[in-house]
Amino acid sequence: MNPGVRVLVVDDDPQILRALRINLTAHGYDVALADRGAAALRAAADAPPDVVVLDLGLPDLDGTEVVEGLRGWSTVPIVVLSARTDAGDKVRALDAGADDYVTKPFGMAELLARLRAAVRRAAVPAGGVGEAIVDTGSFRVDLVARQVLRHGAPVHLTPTEWGILEMLARHPGRLVAQRDILREVWGPGYATETNYLRVYLAQLRRKLEPDPSHPRHLLTEPGMGYRLQP
Numbered sequence: 372m373n374p375g376v377r378v379l380v381v382d383d384d385p386q387i388l389r390a391l392r393i394n395l396t397a398h399g400y401d402v403a404l405a406d407r408g409a410a411a412l413r414a415a416a417d418a419p420p421d422v423v424v425l426d427l428g429l430p431d432l433d434g435t436e437v438v439e440g441l442r443g444w445s446t447v448p449i450v451v452l453s454a455r456t457d458a459g460d461k462v463r464a465l466d467a468g469a470d471d472y473v474t475k476p477f478g479m480a481e482l483l484a485r486l487r488a489a490v491r492r493a494a495v496p497a498g499g500v501g502e503a504i505v506d507t508g509s510f511r512v513d514l515v516a517r518q519v520l521r522h523g524a525p526v527h528l529t530p531t532e533w534g535i536l537e538m539l540a541r542h543p544g545r546l547v548a549q550r551d552i553l554r555e556v557w558g559p560g561y562a563t564e565t566n567y568l569r570v571y572l573a574q575l576r577r578k579l580e581p582d583p584s585h586p587r588h589l590l591t592e593p594g595m596g597y598r599l600q601p
Contacts (some may be wrong), residue, residue: 377401379420381411408432412440427453435467442468448489465570470531488558493530505540507588510579512540539599548596
């Protein structure tokens with residue numbers, strides 16, 4: 372059960388809204404509904420959710436616009452739920468700041484697992500191996516404050532971006548295997564979804580590296596994993 376976890380479901384299909392409201396409520400979620408993108412943004416601002424389930428095909432806004440609107444002020448986990456199966460649509464949604472992508476038709480058990488993983492990623496406390504602060508010279512990762520500073524200013528990261536960076540920062544200078552990052556950040560069922568990591572490492576480099584096309588700190592070991600080089 373998920374007592375107190377507020378989920379905002381955004382979809383223009385009344386049957387899907389009804390089915391998700393019934394199923395999520397039965398699993399202990401506090402459910403809010405919106406059938407338009409603008410209504411979703413207002414609802415999120417009025418009562419910030421703990422996780423968002425978002426359809427891309429909305430009548431007033433494209434779902435990626437909703438993701439971008441939320442990311443302007445919130446790090447809430449966003450799980451896209453869409454009939455669009457093209458890889459380009461998935462990459463655009465993830466690039467905009469979504470944390471996961473589920474394709475319709477979907478199984479309720481899978482969606483529930485993805486929601487639990489998204490909420491867990493957003494709530495994982497810092498800790499584990501390594502120092503409390505990792506300073507690369509270009510940016511500083513504070514594992515206790517759960518914050519990244521670049522040139523002294525905080526950098527806005529999504530929960531998934533933070534989850535990846537936190538895991539690398541707990542093992543500075545050491546190779547962290549792709550499958551280990553995927554299992555910890557996304558969950559046990561995602562150990563082979565390496566395309567997710569490519570998208571998110573590119574986003575982290577754009578936000579943190581002095582020259583994202585020639586990274587000095589967020590390094591790829593092809594076919595193996597990644598390392599944070601201080």
